[in-house]
Amino acid sequence: MHASLTVRAALVSLLLLGLGLGAWHLAVARSGPAVKMDPEYAKLMGATATQGKSAMPGPGEVGAKIWQHLRDPFYDKGTNDKGIGIQLAYSIARVMTGYLLAVAVAVPVGFLIGMSPLMSQALDPFIQVMKPISPLAWMPLALYTIKDSSISAIFVIFICSVWPMLINTAFGVASVRKEWLNVAKTLEMNPVRTAFRVILPAAAPTILTGMRISIGIAWLVIVAAEMLVGGTGIGYFVWNEWNNLSITNVITAILFIGVVGMLLDQVMAYLQRLISYAD
Amino acid sequence: MQKPFISVEGLTRRFPDASGKGTLTVFEDLWFGVEEGEFACVIGHSGCGKSTILNVLAGLDSPTxxxxxxxxxxxxxxxxxxxxxxxxxxLMPWLTALANVELAVSSRHPKWSTQQVRDHAMKYLALVHLDGSEDKKPAQLSGGMKQRVGIARALSLEPRILLMDEPFSALDALTRGALQDEVLSIRSKIKQTIFMITHDVDEALLLADKIFLMTNGPKAWVAEVVENTLPKERSRTDLHKLPNYYPMRNHLIEFLVTRSRELALNPGQRPKERMPPIVRPMAIFNPVAAVTSEAGKPAHPMQPGSASVA
Structure with a gap:
C-alpha cells in the first residue's frame, strides 16, 4: 500500500532538510589548529582564532538565534538595534505603499492601453525601454529629486512593480472575448458598466497574475534598496549585521526574508483563486 | 404597401479581401421582409453571409x-x-446562471430593485426548466443547459425580436432535439418575431414559418422564400409523417446540394425583381398545390420533382 503523494512528498522534504542540516553541521564543525597567544589578545581575537572554530555558524546557533528573534521580535534599543519584527514591518510597509501606488497607476493605464489600440501602440516604445531598467538604477535620480531616502525606496518599489501589472492588465483587457463584449453591446450597457461588469471580471485573472509577479519583484528589490538607503528595514538589517560580522544574524534574516516573501505570494495566490473562473 | 415588421432593404456587405487592397462582397442588394410574430429562418452554406445578416440585424455590424x-x-x-x-x-463564466440572466434584466430595467430583478430572472430560468440550477456557474452546466441560460437571458429582456445565430449547432443531436422542443413550447407561450440562422434543414422545417434560401457566397442573394406548408401544430417526433414533409425537405436539400451552387456560378439568373419569389412545396396529390412567385410567374425553371408547379 502506498501512502498519498502529499505524505510521501513531505517525507522526502523532511529527509532532504535533515540531510542539508547535517551536511551544514558537519561542514562548520571541523575545527582548525588552535593558536597559542596572550590571553588578553585571545579575548580580542575570539573563538575563531584561538580555538580554530569555524566563523560560519552551525544550524544549532542559527536555530537559537531565530528562537531569540521570535521571542522578542519588536524590541527597540536605538538606531542599530531593533527587533527583526520591526525591521520586517518597515520593509513590508514600504513594499505595500509602493506596490499599492503602482496598482493605482498600472490598472487604469493598463485598461486604457488594452481598450485603445492607438494608446497601445503609442505607449509601447516607452514601456519597452522602461521595463528592462533595473529599479535600483533609478535610486540616485530618486534621491536627488525626492531628497528623502525612505520615499526614494518607495519610489523604487513603485517603478519595479508597475510594469508587470501594466503589461498584464493591458493584455487581459485586450483579450476579453468578443462575444462577451457583444453581449454587453446587445444589452445596451454603457462603457462604465461594461468596464466594471464585463471587462474587469473577465481580465481579473490576468491582472492578478501581473500583481502576483509584481509583489514578488517588489520583495526582491526592497532588500537591495534598503541596503542602499539604510536606516531601517530588513535590507538594512542584513547589511548592518554584515558590518557587525554576525553571520548568524545574516542567515537568520535571509530565512525571514524567504518566509515573508512566500507569505506575500500565498496571499496573492489566494486572491487569484478567489477571482479565477473555469471556462 | 405597408412595410413588413422587419424590412431588409438593399442590404450589401463588403469586407476588405485577403490582399487588403480590394473588397469581398459577401452578399449584395438583399431585399426581404419578416412579418410580426413570424418565425423566419435563413438557410445557406457557410460563407453566404447569413451570420453577417444577423449581426447587422443585431446592430453589431453595419452594412456597406x-x-x-x-x-x-x-x-x-x-x-x-x-x-x-x-x-x-x-455566458459570463464568472457569473452564476441566475446572475447571467440578472445582468440582462438589470440592463433592461435599471430602476428595478434587486428582488424584482431576481424574481424576473428566476421566472425565465423556470421557463427553460433551469430552476434548481440557478446557482451553478456555466462550467458546471452541460452544453444544453448553458444554451438554455442563453435563451432565458434573451427572453428575459422581453424583446420584440429574437435573433438566433445557429443556436443549437454546437450541441449533440439529442440535446439539440430537446432544445428544439423547448423552443416550440416557448413559442406557443410567447409570440415573438424570431429570426434564426441555421444550416439544419429539419430544424428549419420544425421551427420556421418562412425559410429564406441563400445562394452560395460571395455575392450571395436570397434565391427564394419557402413558406412552410406543414401544419402549425407539429412536433419533432412525427414531423416525418406529415404529407408535405418530404416535398419540403427535398426542396430544401435540392437547393442546398445543387441550386445554391449553380445559382452562384450563374449570377445572370438572378431575377430583376427585388423581392425573392415565394415557393410552397407540397405533396403531388394535394389539390391546391401551388408554386407562385410575387410576380405571379413560375418561380424558377428548376423545380424538384416532388414539388408541384401550378
Missing part, C-alpha cells in the same frame, strides 16, 4: 449599403428590443 428597418425603427446599433441568442452560449 442598404438598411434594415425593424419594428418601425432604422437599425443603427444594438438594442434591447432585439435580443440575440449566440451560437456559443456567450
Amino acid at each position: 449599403e442598404g438598411s434594415i428597418v425593424a419594428a418601425g425603427k432604422h437599425v443603427d446599433g444594438p438594442s434591447l428590443d432585439r435580443a440575440v441568442i449566440f451560437q456559443g452560449h456567450a
Whole structure:
C-alpha cells in the first residue's frame, strides 16, 4: 500500500532538510589548529582564532538565534538595534505603499492601453525601454529629486512593480472575448458598466497574475534598496549585521526574508483563486 | 404597401479581401421582409453571409449599403428590443446562471430593485426548466443547459425580436432535439418575431414559418422564400409523417446540394425583381398545390420533382 503523494512528498522534504542540516553541521564543525597567544589578545581575537572554530555558524546557533528573534521580535534599543519584527514591518510597509501606488497607476493605464489600440501602440516604445531598467538604477535620480531616502525606496518599489501589472492588465483587457463584449453591446450597457461588469471580471485573472509577479519583484528589490538607503528595514538589517560580522544574524534574516516573501505570494495566490473562473 | 415588421432593404456587405487592397462582397442588394410574430429562418452554406445578416440585424455590424428597418425603427446599433441568442452560449463564466440572466434584466430595467430583478430572472430560468440550477456557474452546466441560460437571458429582456445565430449547432443531436422542443413550447407561450440562422434543414422545417434560401457566397442573394406548408401544430417526433414533409425537405436539400451552387456560378439568373419569389412545396396529390412567385410567374425553371408547379 502506498501512502498519498502529499505524505510521501513531505517525507522526502523532511529527509532532504535533515540531510542539508547535517551536511551544514558537519561542514562548520571541523575545527582548525588552535593558536597559542596572550590571553588578553585571545579575548580580542575570539573563538575563531584561538580555538580554530569555524566563523560560519552551525544550524544549532542559527536555530537559537531565530528562537531569540521570535521571542522578542519588536524590541527597540536605538538606531542599530531593533527587533527583526520591526525591521520586517518597515520593509513590508514600504513594499505595500509602493506596490499599492503602482496598482493605482498600472490598472487604469493598463485598461486604457488594452481598450485603445492607438494608446497601445503609442505607449509601447516607452514601456519597452522602461521595463528592462533595473529599479535600483533609478535610486540616485530618486534621491536627488525626492531628497528623502525612505520615499526614494518607495519610489523604487513603485517603478519595479508597475510594469508587470501594466503589461498584464493591458493584455487581459485586450483579450476579453468578443462575444462577451457583444453581449454587453446587445444589452445596451454603457462603457462604465461594461468596464466594471464585463471587462474587469473577465481580465481579473490576468491582472492578478501581473500583481502576483509584481509583489514578488517588489520583495526582491526592497532588500537591495534598503541596503542602499539604510536606516531601517530588513535590507538594512542584513547589511548592518554584515558590518557587525554576525553571520548568524545574516542567515537568520535571509530565512525571514524567504518566509515573508512566500507569505506575500500565498496571499496573492489566494486572491487569484478567489477571482479565477473555469471556462 | 405597408412595410413588413422587419424590412431588409438593399442590404450589401463588403469586407476588405485577403490582399487588403480590394473588397469581398459577401452578399449584395438583399431585399426581404419578416412579418410580426413570424418565425423566419435563413438557410445557406457557410460563407453566404447569413451570420453577417444577423449581426447587422443585431446592430453589431453595419452594412456597406442598404438598411434594415425593424419594428418601425432604422437599425443603427444594438438594442434591447432585439435580443440575440449566440451560437456559443456567450455566458459570463464568472457569473452564476441566475446572475447571467440578472445582468440582462438589470440592463433592461435599471430602476428595478434587486428582488424584482431576481424574481424576473428566476421566472425565465423556470421557463427553460433551469430552476434548481440557478446557482451553478456555466462550467458546471452541460452544453444544453448553458444554451438554455442563453435563451432565458434573451427572453428575459422581453424583446420584440429574437435573433438566433445557429443556436443549437454546437450541441449533440439529442440535446439539440430537446432544445428544439423547448423552443416550440416557448413559442406557443410567447409570440415573438424570431429570426434564426441555421444550416439544419429539419430544424428549419420544425421551427420556421418562412425559410429564406441563400445562394452560395460571395455575392450571395436570397434565391427564394419557402413558406412552410406543414401544419402549425407539429412536433419533432412525427414531423416525418406529415404529407408535405418530404416535398419540403427535398426542396430544401435540392437547393442546398445543387441550386445554391449553380445559382452562384450563374449570377445572370438572378431575377430583376427585388423581392425573392415565394415557393410552397407540397405533396403531388394535394389539390391546391401551388408554386407562385410575387410576380405571379413560375418561380424558377428548376423545380424538384416532388414539388408541384401550378
